Amino acid sequence: MPYIHPHWKTIAQAFVCTLAVTAFWPPQAALAGNIAAAIGKGNMMALLGVAGALTLVFLGQKIMLYGQDALMAKAAFAIALDLRKRVYSHLQRLSLSYFETAKTGDLAYRLTEDIDRIGEVVYKFFHDSVTCALQLIVLLAYLIYLNWQLTIATFIVAPLMGILIAWCGEQMLKFSRRSQNRTSNLSALLTEVFSGIRLVQAFAAEDYEIERFAKEAEFNRQAKYAAEHLKAIQNPVVGFLYAMSVLLLLFLGGWQISQGNLTGSSFVSFLAGVGLLIDPIAHMTSNYNDFKQGEASIDRIFELMEIPPMVVEKEDARALPPVTGKVEYRHVCFSYEQKSRGAGEQNCRGGFHQQSLTQTNNFTKPAPLQAAGENYQLPITNYQSWVLQDLNLLAMPGETIALVGASGAGKTTLVNLLPRFYDPQEGQILIDGIDVQTVTLPSLRRQIGIVPQETILFSGTIAQNIAFGQAEFDMEAVESAAKVANAHQFIAQLSQGYHTWVGERGVNLSGGQRQRIAIARAVLLNPRILILDEATSALDSESEALVQEALERLMLDRTVFIIAHRLATVRRADRILVLEKGQIVESGTHEELLEKGSRYAGFYAQQFR
Numbered sequence: 001m002p003y004i005h006p007h008w009k010t011i012a013q014a015f016v017c018t019l020a021v022t023a024f025w026p027p028q029a030a031l032a033g034n035i036a037a038a039i040g041k042g043n044m045m046a047l048l049g050v051a052g053a054l055t056l057v058f059l060g061q062k063i064m065l066y067g068q069d070a071l072m073a074k075a076a077f078a079i080a081l082d083l084r085k086r087v088y089s090h091l092q093r094l095s096l097s098y099f100e101t102a103k104t105g106d107l108a109y110r111l112t113e114d115i116d117r118i119g120e121v122v123y124k125f126f127h128d129s130v131t132c133a134l135q136l137i138v139l140l141a142y143l144i145y146l147n148w149q150l151t152i153a154t155f156i157v158a159p160l161m162g163i164l165i166a167w168c169g170e171q172m173l174k175f176s177r178r179s180q181n182r183t184s185n186l187s188a189l190l191t192e193v194f195s196g197i198r199l200v201q202a203f204a205a206e207d208y209e210i211e212r213f214a215k216e217a218e219f220n221r222q223a224k225y226a227a228e229h230l231k232a233i234q235n236p237v238v239g240f241l242y243a244m245s246v247l248l249l250l251f252l253g254g255w256q257i258s259q260g261n262l263t264g265s266s267f268v269s270f271l272a273g274v275g276l277l278i279d280p281i282a283h284m285t286s287n288y289n290d291f292k293q294g295e296a297s298i299d300r301i302f303e304l305m306e307i308p309p310m311v312v313e314k315e316d317a318r319a320l321p322p323v324t325g326k327v328e329y330r331h332v333c334f335s336y337e338q339k340s341r342g343a344g345e346q347n348c349r350g351g352f353h354q355q356s357l358t359q360t361n362n363f364t365k366p367a368p369l370q371a372a373g374e375n376y377q378l379p380i381t382n383y384q385s386w387v388l389q390d391l392n393l394l395a396m397p398g399e400t401i402a403l404v405g406a407s408g409a410g411k412t413t414l415v416n417l418l419p420r421f422y423d424p425q426e427g428q429i430l431i432d433g434i435d436v437q438t439v440t441l442p443s444l445r446r447q448i449g450i451v452p453q454e455t456i457l458f459s460g461t462i463a464q465n466i467a468f469g470q471a472e473f474d475m476e477a478v479e480s481a482a483k484v485a486n487a488h489q490f491i492a493q494l495s496q497g498y499h500t501w502v503g504e505r506g507v508n509l510s511g512g513q514r515q516r517i518a519i520a521r522a523v524l525l526n527p528r529i530l531i532l533d534e535a536t537s538a539l540d541s542e543s544e545a546l547v548q549e550a551l552e553r554l555m556l557d558r559t560v561f562i563i564a565h566r567l568a569t570v571r572r573a574d575r576i577l578v579l580e581k582g583q584i585v586e587s588g589t590h591e592e593l594l595e596k597g598s599r600y601a602g603f604y605a606q607q608f609r
Contacts, residue, residue: 003083004122007075011126014071017064018126022134024061025276026142031057032272034265072127080119084111087304095310096421097336105188110304114180114297121294124287132280132287143273146266153252164241168234172227173292179223180296186220189213227293238285249274311420313440320439323432323447325397325528325559327418332427334388334413334582348386348426387413388424388582397528400560402570404603405579411563414579415531418561419448431529449527449558451551453534455514462491463498466520477524485520486550487513512547519550530560576600 004011031054035047088111143151193200193209200209253270256262262270333348388410395401403411416422417429420436429436436444457465466481467473478498482488490513494500502509509517522530532551564570571590578586578599586599593600 003079003086006082007078010071010075010078014068014075014126015130017067017071018131018134020064021061021068021131022138024057024064025135025138026273027057028054028061029139029142029269029273029276032269068127068131072123075126076119076123079122080115083118083301084115087111087115087301090305090307093309094307096416097310098307103184103188103191105186105191106184107304108191109180109184109187110300113183114300117294117297118301121291121297124290128283129287129291132283135280136277136284139273139277143270146270146273147256147262150249150252150256150262150270153248164234164237168230168288170292171230173295175223175227175230176293176296177299179220179227180300182216182220182223184300186213186216189216234285242281246274311423311441314438317438317440319443320431320434320436320447323434323528325395326430326432327393327395327529327559328428328430328433329391329393329414329417330428330430332388332391332417332424332429333386334410334417334422334424335385336387336422337385348389386582388417391427391582391584393577393584395559395561397559398557399575400555400562400573402562402564402573402576403579404564404570404576404600409579410582411579412533413582415533415561415563418529418531419445419450446525447527448529448531449522449525449554450531450533451515451518451522451554455511455518457502457509457514457517460502461496461499462494462502462517465502465517466498466524468521473524478520481520481523482517484523484550484553485516486546487516487520490516515547516550519547519554523554528558530555530558532560532562532564534563578603 031050034050035054091107091111140151189212193213200206249271253262253267257267335348391410391414393401393414403414405411413422417424418431418436420441423437431444431447458468463473463475463478466478475498479488482491482498491498491500532555562570562573570576574589575587576590576593577584578593580599586593586596588596588600594604
């Protein structure tokens with residue numbers, strides 16, 4: 001109802017047309033009887049008059065029918081559009097954790113096919129079902145007026161038909177849910193395979209994928225066939241019951257005429273009225289099945305709407321003012337498992353020594369270990385699902401911090417908490433002393449630039465990709481950003497320059513070119529804080545040199561977090577932090593950490609040995 005209410009005026013206008021269409025049904029039945037009487041008497045003048053009146057009735061009804069159809073289609077499509085935009089907007093605000101497990105094909109199916117089916121149901125409800133219900137009421141009233149005994153006898157089988165239709169509808173709901181889930185799975189499989197077709201062909205897995213597709217397609221066929229098979233059973237059974245009621249009507253009508261309780265012309269009018277009931281009954285039977293299919297789609301759509309975002313703005317959130325770039329993590333604990341710990345269960349910060357870091361974040365060992373000259377390692381809690389454990393970090397404005405460590409150490413998680421892709425279970429993250437959970441998400445994320453390892457480009461021009469997120473942009477600013485990112489030269493050589501169309505995922509560009517566009521995107525954003533996530537890991541030496549030069553320009557006078565397994569890219573960092581099991585176990589410059597001869601020195605020796 002909240003989606004229908006904004007369009008009540010259009011629906012009301014359509015309903016007025018529906019009432020007019022309904023009002024024309026009894027005159028048609030009555031005039032049919034008059035035609036029969038005129039034919040019986042052989043009165044051509046009367047026949048012409050009745051035919052002319054019937055023509056006007058038909059014309060008036062069809063004009064009103066056009067108004068009903070056009071207005072209801074307008075309302076139904078508008079309702080579907082509102083719902084689609086609402087669902088898409090809700091999905092945009094869900095956390096990354098949801099999309100890491102959701103199937104893209106399933107989401108696409110729900111946003112297209114399921115919402116289209118809901119729009120069809122809304123259209124059929126107001127256009128067909130309401131019209132048919134009014135038509136039944138008006139015609140039944142007219143039939144009762146002609147002969148109430150005959151009318152009651154005609155609908156003796158109606159309760160049986162109602163029970164049958166209701167049972168079939170419930171079965172249709174079950175089959176429809178199964179069918180739509182199977183179709184979603186098939187769509188998800190196609191999206192997954194086509195996006196990874198290079199890997200499929202590289203591993204000669206075409207036959208394997210064909211077999212997997214064939215199985216999923218067979219499940220989809222079975223689910224759809226079950227629904228259609230039920231319809232195939234229902235339609236002839238309902239038709240047979242209706243035919244039996246018509247035969248009973250003919251028998252009783254003949255008996256009424258023989259008893260003098262009914263005239264021949266009145267019986268023809270009665271038969272015409274009954275004939276006019278066939279179409280609305282058939283429509284309502286069919287629509288009931290469609291409504292049950294639509295109910296399954298509604299369940300699937302509102303299932304999405306009920307998923308709460310894990311990261312939400314507070315009601316009193318304020319815009320983050322322009323920042324200098326001071327970033328602080330205070331006792332931050334994070335786990336991807338949203339598990340609530342019971343009483344007595346150890347929390348992230350319980351039972352072990354907390355890190356003590358000064359403003360320059362010099363790593364301090366407990367006195368006994370320092371005196372003994374041993375390598376310091378924080379004890380780990382028994383609660384193994386923590387990705388970050390009681391992490392403290394202070395980055396000053398303009399400082400470049402490199403994060404190194406084995407896969408799974410928590411490097412990417414650490415930087416993902418800064419723009420609030422996730423929220424920590426414990427602790428605080430502050431920018432210029434302001435808790436990031438107290439500010440609006442757009443104002444926070446506009447001041448944080450990200451250059452990811454895998455550059456994502458969208459269908460559109462190169463200029464649109466550089467100015468991503470901006471409906472209107474300055475081409476001069478786009479070109480300036482591209483020059484800083486060492487991208488202007490190759491863009492200018494393209495057939496249409498900055499207006500060259502980029503294919504899906506930017507497959508018509510090289511890895512280095514895509515990465516430089518990503519850097520230009522960050523330059524145009526002009527953030528105070530920059531995150532570089534393995535930005536040069538997949539590039540050849542020539543491309544890496546160009547990208548590295550662009551990155552150095554981009555990093556100037558910004559607070560930068562660099563994630564890299566290739567230690568050559570982090571040597572110039574002001575500080576290098578070594579992460580292990582969600583904790584900072586070493587901190588210092590490249591030279592300082594090599595002198596310590598501990599973890600960082602081990603990583604360095606392993607990579608350049």
